[in-house]
Amino acid sequence: QVTLKESGPVLVKPTETLTLTCTVSGFSLSSVGVGVTWIRQPPGKALEWLAHIFSNDEKSYNTSLKNRLIISKDTSKSQVVLNLTNLGPVDTASYYCARISRGFRGSYFDSWGHGTQVTVSS
Amino acid sequence: SYELSQPASMSVSPGQTASITCSGDNLGEKYVCWYQQRPGQSPVLVIFQNRQRPSGIPERFLGSNSGNTATLTISGTQPMDEADYYCQAWDKSTAVFGGGTRLTVL
Numbered sequence: 001q002v003t004l005k006e007s008g009p010v011l012v013k014p015t016e017t018l019t020l021t022c023t024v025s026g027f028s029l030s031s032v033g034v035g036v037t038w039i040r041q042p043p044g045k046a047l048e049w050l051a052h053i054f055s056n057d058e059k060s061y062n063t064s065l066k067n068r069l070i071i072s073k074d075t076s077k078s079q080v081v082l083n084l085t086n087l088g089p090v091d092t093a094s095y096y097c098a099r100i101s102r103g104f105r106g107s108y109f110d111s112w113g114h115g116t117q118v119t120v121s122s
Numbered sequence: 123s124y125e126l127s128q129p130a131s132m133s134v135s136p137g138q139t140a141s142i143t144c145s146g147d148n149l150g151e152k153y154v155c156w157y158q159q160r161p162g163q164s165p166v167l168v169i170f171q172n173r174q175r176p177s178g179i180p181e182r183f184l185g186s187n188s189g190n191t192a193t194l195t196i197s198g199t200q201p202m203d204e205a206d207y208y209c210q211a212w213d214k215s216t217a218v219f220g221g222g223t224r225l226t227v228l
Contacts, residue, residue: 037217047157047165047208049217060215063123096164106153106212108170115164 002026004036004097004113011119018084018118022097029075030055035100036080037109038071040093048093052100053080087120094118124213126220133226134199142223144192144209152211154192156185159222160205168207169194201227 008020022036029036035054041047051061051071061069070083080097094117098109127145134140144154154172157165167176169185172192184195192211196203204227209220
């Protein structure tokens, strides 16, 4: 059974750096064609893709946030970590991690975590 | 940057067919996914690669993609289908979501 679980702080201050961890089970971060992505959703708003990392360490970032995001993985711990720097109130959102499966006809997010709520406030 | 447009909301009567559209430049040249998000829950993949259904997704969920428009069609809509639906595609190596469509079943 594939599961993903997000963890991190609930409340962070403006200008601080957010560190979120996605711990996976039921699959390996070293499996070919598999990756993990981070997606966020501000309250009452749409989903916003942030970044992903694949088993071969291929990474990609949302271009509008690229200078603030860093994604990394620790295969031995089955964890993917997302760092988002210089936080502001607009970063208040639910943050989800999801598994990416890469197919011949495009990749898709086939398993999602429950999400973690992050509030940016002083 | 690439953009996907969806109607903000739509309603359908139980048992009827709901068609949710997603528009983007030459979207038919890309592969589109659809995600269902019920209130208070995480998104769930309902269609991938334009028309494929993951295991466990009912056959009443159908996807198509041509020209500039992808469509998610829900046949025989049930009250449990009431949710937000998001289309998603790839622009080079970055993922793009539509703004979401709130489907009300009443």
